[in-house]
Each structure stands twice: as C-alpha cells, then as structure tokens.
Amino acid sequence: MTELGRRERKKLQTRQSISDAATRLFLERGFDEVGVKEIADTADVSVTTLFKHFPSKEALVFDEDEAQESALVAAVRNRGGRSIPMALRDHFVQAARGHADHPQFEIFQRLVVETPALREYGHRMWTRHQDALARAIAEEAGVPADDVRCAALARFALEARDVIFERDDRERAADEVFGLLEHGWAADQQT
Amino acid sequence: MTELGRRERKKLQTRQSISDAATRLFLERGFDEVGVKEIADTADVSVTTLFKHFPSKEALVFDEDEAQESALVAAVRNRGGRSIPMALRDHFVQAARGHADHPQFEIFQRLVVETPALREYGHRMWTRHQDALARAIAEEAGVPADDVRCAALARFALEARDVIFERDDRERAADEVFGLLEHGWAADQQT
C-alpha cells in the first residue's frame, strides 16, 4: 500500500543488513562472543549508526514483537465458545506447534535460552504485553479496564509460557497450568 | 554460635562499610547519579575490592535475600488450616503491613521502583525463590517435587506480589488475585 521512498527503503536496508550480520554472527559464535563493533563492521556501518537503529545489543535479536501482541489480543477477542484462559492455552499450544516445524527456530531459541542476557530481555519484552492483554480481557469480560483480576490473569498467562516451556511434555503442562487459571477464573466470574 | 575470627570480622566490616556508603549515597542522590568509584572512595576501598564483595552495582542495594526465602517456605509449611494460596496471601499482606510501619522502608522502596535497573534486578532475585517455594508446595500437597502445577502456583504467587503492589488498595487486590489462585488450586487438588 504505502509507497516507500528511496530514503525509507535505504534505511530499512541498512537496518536489515545490521540485523542479518548480527544474527549470523550470534548463531555462529554465541551472543557474548561477538562485540557490537564487529557487527557494525560486518554490516559496514559505524557503531553509532547501529545504535541509531537498535536501542541495545539484545534488541538485535528480537526484531519482531508487534505481531505477537495483536495475535495475543486476537486470541482473546475471537475465541468462539471457549473461556479466556482456554483460548490463551490454545493460542500458546498452536504457536508452539507452528514453531516446531521450522528447525531454524529451534536454533534461534536455544541461543536465547542459553544466554541469560537474552532470556531476560526476551522475557521483559514479552511481559510488556500485559497491559494490552489485560485490557482485552477486561473488555471481553465486561468489567472495568483496570480490574485487578484481569491484570493478574494477563500476567499469569504470560508467565505461564515460560513455566510450560521448560517442561518435556509441553502440551500436558499447558493443560495443567491453564487448567488452574481457568478454574480460578471461572469461580466468581461468568465469561 | 559460631565464633568469627578477626579475619572474618574484618571482612564483614569492610563489606558493611561498602554497603553503608552505597545506600547512603544512593538515597541521597539516586542510583544512576552515583558511580561505583565514588562509593569505593567513600568506603575507603578500591573499586576492585568493592567488586570482590558484590557481584554488581545493583547487588549493593539488595543485601538481605536469605531470610525471604525461608520465610516464604515457612509460610507454606506451618499454615494451620488455611489453604496454600491463602497462606501465601496472608504472608504477603502481613509483610506489607510490617514494612508500612518503618518509613525508612518506604524511601528505600521508592528508590527501587523508580530505578528500572533496580526494579529488574530485584524482580530477578525475587523469582529465584520459585524452585524452593515450588518444592515446599509440592511436599505439602503430597505430589512429586517437579509437579507442574506447583511450579506454576509458585511462579504466580511470586508474580502476584508485583501485580498487587502497584494497586492503591493492596489488601483488596491481594484478596482478588489470590482468590483466583485459590479457586484454581482447589479445583482438582485436595489440600
């Protein structure tokens, strides 16, 4: 739709080449074994330019983000007859299945899991969605937007992902963890 | 009980003077406005020595830690007739009340809340208790130590603290949030 001028295209191109260089080097030798200087050199830009495009070294790894939030909200919004916790459970399970196909994603995810700084950064980015999710839940449940239980459910659901992820049988884990949330949620709230 | 030799006493003393200098300067001018160099100078030690006692600048602020975990576990262990979630709720509420008395703690807590780096570090330290708490819960509930629901409940309870903390009426918030956990927990588990 939107025609991008030469300027914007070049900018995106620079950003992309930085991102590409970074992910390649990180996957080759590990996050901590590569300096920003080397990434900048590989992408043929200055370090200053690199930091004009990405706010931190960790940000070089997490390039997406925007789609996740809307997917999360959408999962709650059009959930058919299911309860909100169950809709979120299905969303996570399905997302995990989708990733399981691409082996490239496995490698990427191992990089994140094995690097404390990345784990943390990723988790922080992930929990940024709490407010948006809480608002969506509140709206669907027909309660005030700042309801505590909605905030709690949103936070718990987001945290549940990590709890589930480190289990062998993730699908079963998802059932149990979200089962807990569902019963608690259903107890004094009609959804 | 344990007689400390002159050596250990001196070491603790050095550590203490570093910690004291740090907290004093931080409270006076803010975390980001004080450099480690200045702290070291104030405590009359070298920067290298400072980092031999504390692993990072943030660690200078969180000096306790050990008592929290045992208190958490104890709250679950000897909970009388209450359910585990309710015991945790009471523990948090009581801890909050205890802190509310000392105005010194308010200032300290504002420092943490207002400094992103400290917020994050504090949260990371806090969630380190997840495993210990999960094990205690599992043992009390009579299920295998690596039960997913126990891990989830532990994680959720720890996260609940932050959710509750940023509300105006914390006691009411605690009731609602832990009420959610309690109903979910009670649903398919007799405690």
Add this chain to the structure above:
DNA sequence: TTCAAAAGTTGAGTGGTTGCACTTTTGAAC
C-alpha cells in the same frame, strides 16, 4: 534550485566490570 531534515560518520568519552601482577594481612602449623 534551494533548503532543512534525516542518515550516517568520526572520535572522544563514560561507566560498569574484569584480569593481572603485586603487597599486606592473618590463621595456623611446626
């Protein structure tokens, strides 16, 4: 054609953190 904003560069600097080589202290064994 002109102009101002945006992209990029360079280089110097900050601040936390580590490694190394060195001195001093101290607990304990002889």
Add this chain to the structure above:
DNA sequence: GTTCAAAAGTGCAACCACTCAACTTTTGAA
C-alpha cells in the same frame, strides 16, 4: 616464635556497551 600459604586488598590497564557533539552527505519536497 617463625614460617608459609591462603585470603584480602590495591593499582592499573583494558574491555565493552552505550552516548554525545560536531560534522558531512543524502534526499524529499517546496
């Protein structure tokens, strides 16, 4: 008491992520 090795502490240089200020180049649009 002397001796010795480990532990505590020092000073310095360096690394790394990140920032700032001043400057050049590019480019979209008036």
